[in-house]
Amino acid sequence: MGRLVPATEMLKKALEGKYAIGHFNINNLEWTKAILTEAQELNTAVILGVSEGAGKYMCGFKTVTNMVECMMDELNITVPVALHLDHGTYEGCLKCIDAGFSSIMFDGSHFPIDENIEKTKELVRLAHEHGMSIEAEVGAIGGEEDGVVGKGECADPDECKRIADLGVDFLAAGIGNIHGVYPENWQGLSFDTLAAIKEKIGDLPLVLHGGTGIPEDMIKKAISLGVSKINVNTECQLAFAKATREYIEAGKDHEKKGFDPRKLLKPGTEAIMETVKTKCEMFGSIGSAAK
Numbered sequence: 001m002g003r004l005v006p007a008t009e010m011l012k013k014a015l016e017g018k019y020a021i022g023h024f025n026i027n028n029l030e031w032t033k034a035i036l037t038e039a040q041e042l043n044t045a046v047i048l049g050v051s052e053g054a055g056k057y058m059c060g061f062k063t064v065t066n067m068v069e070c071m072m073d074e075l076n077i078t079v080p081v082a083l084h085l086d087h088g089t090y091e092g093c094l095k096c097i098d099a100g101f102s103s104i105m106f107d108g109s110h111f112p113i114d115e116n117i118e119k120t121k122e123l124v125r126l127a128h129e130h131g132m133s134i135e136a137e138v139g140a141i142g143g144e145e146d147g148v149v150g151k152g153e154c155a156d157p158d159e160c161k162r163i164a165d166l167g168v169d170f171l172a173a174g175i176g177n178i179h180g181v182y183p184e185n186w187q188g189l190s191f192d193t194l195a196a197i198k199e200k201i202g203d204l205p206l207v208l209h210g211g212t213g214i215p216e217d218m219i220k221k222a223i224s225l226g227v228s229k230i231n232v233n234t235e236c237q238l239a240f241a242k243a244t245r246e247y248i249e250a251g252k253d254h255e256k257k258g259f260d261p262r263k264l265l266k267p268g269t270e271a272i273m274e275t276v277k278t279k280c281e282m283f284g285s286i287g288s289a290a291k
């Protein structure tokens with residue numbers, strides 16, 4: 001038990017090797033099993049993201065830690081796995097430190113920068129005291145995440161530098177990315193902003209949120225400019241929903257014991273695995289656990 005690792009080392013390697021590690025959000029047992037199994041199959045390190053809403057849904061962060069650790073034992077998962085709080089509040093971060101997560105994200109992007117700095121600083125100290133990695137955010141990522149709606153902002157590079165200097169292990173900075181499906185009129189990622197941030201923060205790995213639906217050429221360019229962690233949530237949800245809908249619309253739940261949840265949820269679970277594979281190919285992380 002307890003083989004979860006902080007995300008620091010895997011992201012440092014990714015930055016050096018010019019690829020990115022996938023952060024995939026989990027929602028339940030099937031999600032977790034699908035992502036862990038596929039990461040092992042692809043021999044890639046992986047980050048399991050848990051939003052506060054998903055943590056609540058899964059009956060609390062301690063339940064999540066125990067489920068992930070037991071599952072890793074049972075499935076013989078040997079690739080590096082980080083269990084990471086996604087867009088945490090200050091209180092949520094404290095709960096995850098207590099619950100045995102290996103990584104947290106404090107999202108203070110909606111606070112005035114000085115308040116974001118004060119809170120991030122305190123959490124950097126606490127996370128590191130517990131051997132955990134910590135991500136901070138500057139410039140709100142747009143779209144909707146667990147009911148929190150923001151518009152795609154571009155972070156101020158000087159503010160990024162101030163947060164980076166607090167000792168965070170990786171930094172999420174808004175570069176016009178948003179959560180969820182991108183609208184038709186989306187302007188794309190701002191690579192000028194990304195390059196300006198990179199220039200200020202040097203060797204600190206950058207995080208790209210809103211990984212769903214970003215075209216491959218933009219993903220590759222972002223990685224070449226210092227992005228080492230890419231968050232994907234909606235795409236797995238859409239894949240799961242589509243496969244489950246097809247199963248039911250084909251009337252398979254009426255055939256023999258097709259209504260058994262282990263059968264009913266199988267196509268969706270496999271669709272998540274397929275999505276993880278496609279993303280890891282795009283991010284260039286396959287085989288990275290062996291390096």
Ligand code: 13P
Nearest residue numbers: 180209210212231233234
């Ligand atoms: P998507 O839901 O757009 O993939 O974004 C996920 C994310 O950034 C989680 O923090």
